[in-house]
Amino acid sequence: xxxxxxxxxxxxxxxxxxxxxxxxxxxxxxxxxxxxxxxxxxxxxxxxxxxxxxxxxxxxxxxxxxxxxxxxxxxxxxxxxxxxxxxxxxxxxxxxxxxxxxxxxxxxxxxxxxxxxxxxxxxxxxxxxxxxxxxxxxxxxxxxxxxxxxxxxxxxxxxxxxxxxxxxxxxxxxxxxx
Amino acid sequence: xxxxxxxxxxxxxxxxxxxxxxxxxxxxxxxxxxxxxxxxxxxxxxxxxxxxxxxxxxxxxxxxxxxxxxxxxxxxxxxxxxxxxxxxxxxxxxxxxxxxxxxxxxxxxxxxxxxxxxxxxxxxxxxx
Numbered sequence: 001x002x003x004x005x006x007x008x009x010x011x012x013x014x015x016x017x018x019x020x021x022x023x024x025x026x027x028x029x030x031x032x033x034x035x036x037x038x039x040x041x042x043x044x045x046x047x048x049x050x051x052x053x054x055x056x057x058x059x060x061x062x063x064x065x066x067x068x069x070x071x072x073x074x075x076x077x078x079x080x081x082x083x084x085x086x087x088x089x090x091x092x093x094x095x096x097x098x099x100x101x102x103x104x105x106x107x108x109x110x111x112x113x114x115x116x117x118x119x120x121x122x123x124x125x126x127x128x129x130x131x132x133x134x135x136x137x138x139x140x141x142x143x144x145x146x147x148x149x150x151x152x153x154x155x156x157x158x159x160x161x162x163x164x165x166x167x168x169x170x171x172x173x174x175x176x177x178x
Numbered sequence: 179x180x181x182x183x184x185x186x187x188x189x190x191x192x193x194x195x196x197x198x199x200x201x202x203x204x205x206x207x208x209x210x211x212x213x214x215x216x217x218x219x220x221x222x223x224x225x226x227x228x229x230x231x232x233x234x235x236x237x238x239x240x241x242x243x244x245x246x247x248x249x250x251x252x253x254x255x256x257x258x259x260x261x262x263x264x265x266x267x268x269x270x271x272x273x274x275x276x277x278x279x280x281x282x283x284x285x286x287x288x289x290x291x292x293x294x295x296x297x298x299x300x301x302x303x304x305x306x
Contacts, residue, residue, distance in 0.1 A: 028272065032273075036278045080224075081292065110193065111189060132229075132287070133228050139204075140204075146196075146197045146202075146203075146204060150198070157190070
């Protein structure tokens with residue numbers, strides 16, 4: 001991807017941050033999944049799109065910022081839930097960055113998204129086992145990984161579709177007319 | 179293009195199968211746990227350096243109890259009913275602790291991070 005103008009890139013990052021924050025909050029309003037605490041990972045769409053359009057740095061910035069903003073809307077900064085979501089989204093952004101470098105399959109959004117989702121659950125279980133000081137929580141890891149794999153596929157498909165239209169809509173691709 | 183489409187479908191199916199496998203596998207292993215005699219429902223407060231035991235109920239057939247945990251958000255109500263226990267109500271916004279439902283086996287737990295408490299079923303056996 002060629003280097004875009006700085007202003008365009010910053011604007012796009014800002015738009016993606018706001019999309020991510022809204023999805024983060026919206027997700028909390030949805031009815032719960034069968035595993036307590038599990039989520040769809042909708043906000044990851046924005047990180048994945050940021051990774052594809054603007055690169056690794058933007059993906060990290062988007063996931064970090066949406067954790068802070070999401071916490072302000074939710075249960076507050078620096079509470080246990082904040083650390084859980086921070087650990088999850090930061091580690092999944094890093095994992096997606098690495099996965100996108102894999103030769104052959106790194107260009108597939110589905111693969112990158114599933115890798116991100118699996119990392120997200122694993123990181124959250126690790127942090128939660130410390131927060132709760134209860135190792136029985138590891139029983140939930142297969143469930144969470146299974147759900148992540150499935151939701152990751154759909155998040156990947158959604159990103160595929162969005163990446164066809166969104167870059168043009170927020171002015172990151174050369175416009176075809178005018 | 180056709181090749182690419184096909185690859186994508188294989189990936190999608192593979193990940194969906196992996197997910198279903200993990201969920202059913204997890205269910206299977208959790209189902210292997212056997213009911214244990216003399217489990218205790220231990221209610222802990224989560225503090226910055228670990229957890230503090232507040233109350234311990236030994237689960238017995240036909241015995242009921244209610245415990246009120248007073249946390250920083252309000253009162254979390256823990257219900258003990260015979261050989262199982264659950265968080266009946268909680269002042270937290272996400273209600274994850276209530277979604278854990280009834281706890282019956284060793285190491286089953288219901289945690290409420292916002293209100294800093296956790297209920298764990300523990301016994302003399304090793305559990306996990």
